Amino acid sequence: xxxxxxxxxxxxxxxxxxxxxxxxxxxxxxxxxxxxxxxxxxxxxxxxxxxxxxxxxxxxxxxxxxxxxxxxxxxxxxxxxxxxxxxxxxxxxxxxxxxxxxxxxxxxxxxxxxxxxxxxxxxxxxxxxxxxxxxxxxxxxxxxxxxxxxxxxxxxxxxxxxxxxxxxxxxxxxxxxxxxxxxxxxxxxxxxxxxxxxxxxxxxxxxxxxxxxxxxxxxxxxxxxxxxxxxxxxxxxxxxxxxxxxxxxxxxxxxxxxxxxxxxxxxxxxxxxxxxxxxxxxxxxxxxxxxxxxxxxxxxxxxxxxxxxxxxxxxxxxxxxxxxxxxxxxxxxxxxxxxxxxxxxxxxxxxxxxxxxxxxxxxxxxxxxxxxxxxxxxxxxxxxxxxxxxxxxxxxxxxxxxxxxxxxxxxxxxxxxxxxxxxxxxxxxxxxxxxxxxxxxxxxxxxxxxxxxxxxxxxxxxxxxxxxxxxxxxxxxxxxxxxxxxxxxxxxxxxxxxxxxxxxxxxxxxxxxxxxxxxxxxxxxxxxxxxxxxxxxxxxxxxxxxxxxxxxxxxxxxxxxxxxxxxxxxxxxxxxxxxxxxxxxxxxxxxxxxxxxxxxxxxxxxxxxxxxxxxxxxxxxxxxxxxxxxxxxxxxxxxxxxxxxxx
Ligand code: PRX
Numbered sequence: 172x173x174x175x176x177x178x179x180x181x182x183x184x185x186x187x188x189x190x191x192x193x194x195x196x197x198x199x200x201x202x203x204x205x206x207x208x209x210x211x212x213x214x215x216x217x218x219x220x221x222x223x224x225x226x227x228x229x230x231x232x233x234x235x236x237x238x239x240x241x242x243x244x245x246x247x248x249x250x251x252x253x254x255x256x257x258x259x260x261x262x263x264x265x266x267x268x269x270x271x272x273x274x275x276x277x278x279x280x281x282x283x284x285x286x287x288x289x290x291x292x293x294x295x296x297x298x299x300x301x302x303x304x305x306x307x308x309x310x311x312x313x314x315x316x317x318x319x320x321x322x323x324x325x326x327x328x329x330x331x332x333x334x335x336x337x338x339x340x341x342x343x344x345x346x347x348x349x350x351x352x353x354x355x356x357x358x359x360x361x362x363x364x365x366x367x368x369x370x371x372x373x374x375x376x377x378x379x380x381x382x383x384x385x386x387x388x389x390x391x392x393x394x395x396x397x398x399x400x401x402x403x404x405x406x407x408x409x410x411x412x413x414x415x416x417x418x419x420x421x422x423x424x425x426x427x428x429x430x431x432x433x434x435x436x437x438x439x440x441x442x443x444x445x446x447x448x449x450x451x452x453x454x455x456x457x458x459x460x461x462x463x464x465x466x467x468x469x470x471x472x473x474x475x476x477x478x479x480x481x482x483x484x485x486x487x488x489x490x491x492x493x494x495x496x497x498x499x500x501x502x503x504x505x506x507x508x509x510x511x512x513x514x515x516x517x518x519x520x521x522x523x524x525x526x527x528x529x530x531x532x533x534x535x536x537x538x539x540x541x542x543x544x545x546x547x548x549x550x551x552x553x554x555x556x557x558x559x560x561x562x563x564x565x566x567x568x569x570x571x572x573x574x575x576x577x578x579x580x581x582x583x584x585x586x587x588x589x590x591x592x593x594x595x596x597x598x599x600x601x602x603x604x605x606x607x608x609x610x611x612x613x614x615x616x617x618x619x620x621x622x623x624x625x626x627x628x629x630x631x632x633x634x635x636x637x638x639x640x641x642x643x644x645x646x647x648x649x650x651x652x653x654x655x656x657x658x659x660x661x662x663x664x665x666x667x668x669x670x671x672x673x674x675x676x677x678x679x680x681x682x683x684x685x686x687x688x689x690x691x692x693x694x695x696x697x698x699x700x701x702x703x704x705x706x707x708x709x710x711x712x713x714x715x716x717x718x719x720x721x722x723x724x725x726x727x728x729x730x731x732x733x734x735x736x737x738x739x740x741x742x743x744x745x746x747x748x749x750x751x752x753x754x755x756x757x758x759x760x761x762x763x764x765x766x767x768x769x770x771x772x773x774x775x776x777x778x779x780x781x782x783x784x785x786x787x788x789x790x791x792x793x794x795x796x797x798x799x800x801x802x803x804x805x806x807x808x809x810x811x812x813x814x815x816x817x818x
Contacts, residue, residue, distance in 0.1 A: 175561075177568070177601040183577060187463045187597020194598035194608075201611035202637075208612065209640060213240055213452050215459075216491070217254050219421050220244040222448070228638035230663050235654055238425055239449035239640045246419035247428060247451050248292075248325035251490035252285040253419065259466070260285075263495045265314045266469065268514050270361040270501035276517075279314055281493075284321075287314075289417040292322040294409045298353060298385045302327030302420055305351035305430065309333045309342055309369060311360030312500045315389050315406065316476045317486045319355050324428060324447075327420040331430040331442070334477025335360045335367060337757040339375035341440075345432050347380045349442055349647050357389040358396045363505040370396040424448025430647045431479055433585040434697035435656060436668075436687040442647030443479075443585050450588050451491060453641025457589040457610060458488030461579055462551060463596050468521040469548070471497035473511070473529070478694075479585040480555055484524060488589070503529045508536035512544035512571070523571075524553030524579075526693035527563050531723045534566045541570050551596055554580045556693030557725045558681050564603035582606035582681050584667065585695070586657070588641025591615075592679050605678045612639045617673055622661045625673075632685060633671035634664035687781075689718035689726045694759045696728070701762070704755035705730060708748060710738045715771050715779050719764065719788040727763035729788035731771055731810075740767035764788070766815055772798070772806045783807060787814060 184190045189197070201208040206225045213222070222243025229235055255262070260282040267277040279287070300306060306328050310316040316332070323330040333345050346354065354377070360367035370388055377383050388398065389406040398405065428447045432440040458464055470489050474480035476498075489496035497518055503511045503525075511533065515523060533540065552572050554564070559580055568578055578601060581593040592615060594600075594607040601607070609615050616624050617631035625631050642665070646653040660666040670682040684690060687698045698716040705714035713733040721727035732748065734740050745765045752760050766788075772780045786795050787810055798804050 175603055177577075179597060179600055180577070183597045187595070189460055189463075189595050189598050191598045194595055197611055198609070202614055205612060205637075209239070209452065212456050212611075213243075213448070215455050216245055216250050216448075216451055218243050218245045222424060226638065230638070230658050230665060232654070232658075232662075235658065237638050237642055237644055239638075240424040240452070243424045243448055244421045245424065245448060245451070246325065246422055247447055247487065247491075248288060248321045249419040250451060251321055251324075251487065252281060252288060255281045255493045256285060259493055262466075262493070264490060265317060266495055266497045266518050267314050268497065268499045268501070268518070270363065270505070272506065272510070272513065277314060284314075284318070286415045287318045288321040288325060289415055290410050290413040291318050292325040292417040293413040294387070295322055295326060295328060295353070296417075297409075297413070298387075300326065300328050300353055302422075303427070304328045304353075305331055305349040307331050307333060307342075307346050307349070307351040307354045309335060309354060309356045309373060310389065310476075311335050311357055311362070311367070311369065311391060312475055312498055313357070313389070313391060314498060315357075317498070320429075320476070320482075320486055321490075325417060325419050327422050327426060329427045329430055331432070332477050332482070333432070334475060334757075335369055336477070336759055338754055339372045340379075340754070341756050342372060343376035343379040345440070345442075346376060346383065348432070349430050350382070352383055353385040353387070354383055355387050355389075357391040358394045359392040361392060361500060363502040366392060366394070374399070422447050425644070427644075429482065431482065431585055433479075434688060434695050434700055436697060436699060438697065438699040438703040440697070440700065441649070441652065441656070443643045444645045444647050445588055445641075446644050449640030449642070451487065453589045453639065454483045454488040455491040457641075458484060458494075459492055460595055461581060461590050461593050461610070462522050462524070462553065464489070464492055464494060464522070466493045467495075469495050469497060469518050470522050471499070471515070471518070471520045471524065472553075473499055473503070473523065473525040474555070479588070483589050503533055504536065508533050508540035509543055512541055512546055515549060516545050519548040521548060522551040522553065523549060524555060526556040527554055527559040528557065528692040528724055530554070530559070530563045530567050531725075534563060534570075535723065538570050546571065546573070549576050552576045552578045554578060555583070557690045558683060559604060561603040568603070577601060580604070580606045582669075582679070586643045587639070588643065591635070591639070592681075602678055605674070605680045607678050609679075610639075612637075615671075615679060616664065617671055618661055618664070628673060628675045630670070630672040630682070632661070633667045633669045633679075633681070634661050635667065636664055638665075689728065691718075691721075691726050691728060691759065692724045696760055700756065701728060701730065701752060701760055704752050704760070705732060705748060707755065708751050710734050710744060711748070712736075713771060715781065715784055716762075717781060717785045717788045721763065728760065729764045729766065730762040731766045731768055731784055733768055733771060764815055766810070766813070768806070768810055768813065770803065770806045770809075772810070773802050774800050775802045777802075783810075787811065790814075
């Protein structure tokens with residue numbers, strides 16, 4: 172733990188939207204009088220019909236339910252676009268930076284974006300898509316991804332974005348789960364100089380889910396991709412002759428806005444469902460306060476729209492706030508390790524918000540890549556997705572921000588919709604590695620293993636005591652699973668799945684997942700998901716996957732594999748299994764280590780002792796704990812002597 176504390180710079184305390192006194196006052200109001208607080212905050216949106224009810228929520232089984240602003244109506248696309256037209260129609264809404272720096276950037280104003288969204292909404296309507304229909308989006312980081320999202324929101328269709336790095340199988344599972352009849356994709360994506368065969372992946376996925384009626388294909392790289400007669404249509408051909416206006420549909424605040432699949436402790440990813448009104452208030456409010464955002468500033472959230480961070484802080488938050496948002500197609504170290512900072516200079520970015528894994532990778536390349544760039548436009552930095560280690564934090568602060576820019580380390584989840592525990596730059600003294608204090612309306616508690624609430628400085632499971640507007644509302648198609656997953660571990664509380672420590676100043680330090688979820692390069696992976704991919708291979712009998720410390724990725728993937736008896740495990744099989752998992756899930760799930768073993772350590776009742784597997788993966792073998800309950804303690808000796816080197 173780092174001992175350093177960085178006080179709020181005077182200029183920030185004076186000029187920021189929220190200073191410490193205001194934070195304290197607003198926080199108190201938000202938990203003592205949530206109705207009044209949120210009634211006021213919800214005024215940031217244009218409502219079609221004003222709400223009268225604010226908060227109707229309970230985490231208890233008897234009257235379980237989460238509803239915010241339920242009798243109000245609004246349209247999120249209108250809140251992101253139409254209402255800005257009069258005042259800032261010619262302001263750039265999206266600044267797009269291509270994968271390769273010599274390709275042309277794109278600048279799309281609010282007026283242009285509005286027109287594109289309306290036209291595309293009309294395309295969707297012409298394909299029979301309307302309110303409540305699910306639209307799967309499998310696009311690279313191009314402005315059309317935002318156009319597609321906003322077009323769905325405009326007509327009340329529910330978007331389900333699948334990260335363009337996922338495999339055909341993973342895509343098929345997600346299309347099937349939400350039963351979408353339409354897929355939006357591109358010929359190819361580009362990332363770090365490589366192309367990704369998106370249309371080919373869609374074709375492969377649809378071989379498994381034949382019910383899809385329409386595929387709209389954006390010509391992005393210009394690759395020659397075959398279109399299936401009657402099913403596929405070129406994006407621009409579809410747009411031709413569509414009118415440039417489209418009335419936004421009046422949506423109830425609790426109508427679904429989007430589904431986003433995320434990994435949990437079980438094998439199957441869950442469709443996290445967010446609804447309209449509460450999510451919109453949360454995204455807009457957190458974007459404004461956490462980043463002290465003022466219209467006119469250039470805001471760059473370097474996440475892909477395939478993740479929640481991209482939904483909330485590339486698209487919805489900044490656009491609701493009339494901002495200029497940067498969309499970057501590429502990767503931080505391509506063509507070289509200066510790229511991110513060159514883009515900052517090129518667009519005169521005010522706020523940069525990225526993941527620790529990227530910072531660690533850039534830090535490893537050396538300071539000279541940063542020093543070559545000016546970065547004078549930067550005023551604020553942000554971090555998200557995984558715990559940031561104090562070394563990376565200090566590097567970000569000193570080398571990137573030249574000790575001028577506060578860092579907001581924002582803890583949150585796909586499920587929470589937006590930032591939950593975070594410093595506010597004008598209010599919170601910073602401690603490297605700590606996400607600091609709760610956002611308005613967020614009541615974090617730490618519980619011990621018996622579910623007892625811990626007071627003061629302590630460490631335990633992080634739960635949230637009461638609902639906030641941006642909270643997910645359900646698991647698509649399985650409301651019971653929603654309740655079971657989040658509200659039964661500790662009755663009456665939302666369980667985050669994270670461990671956390673609170674220090675004497677009330678600062679929160681997230682220690683990482685305490686369930687069977689690992690965080691690889693800021694990407695959330697269920698160990699069970701990788702295990703089911705491994706056992707689907709015909710040579711594998713059993714697999715157990717755990718996280719291992721990794722200097723750049725945060726956590727790496729360590730897979731214990733037992734092969735079928737007739738199979739001889741060797742290097743070739745190792746390579747084959749790695750390739751297999753990449754195909755089954757996608758490159759983000761690539762195992763770092765495959766550890767072949769004739770058996771896994773199990774209790775006499777047959778339960779795999781993951782604690783031991785984690786320790787061995789961490790190379791922390793001095794404290795394996797009690798192994799006497801194992802059915803065959805010799806398994807552990809074998810595992811210790813056969814531990815492979817990290818790949
Ligand atoms: O373990 C926490 C970690 O990422 C998990 C949520 O992952 P996901 O749903 O993919 O959303 C990521 C982007 C919001 C959390 O349970 N996490 C996220 N932000 C932080 C973090 N861990 C520590 N510090 C953070 N700032």
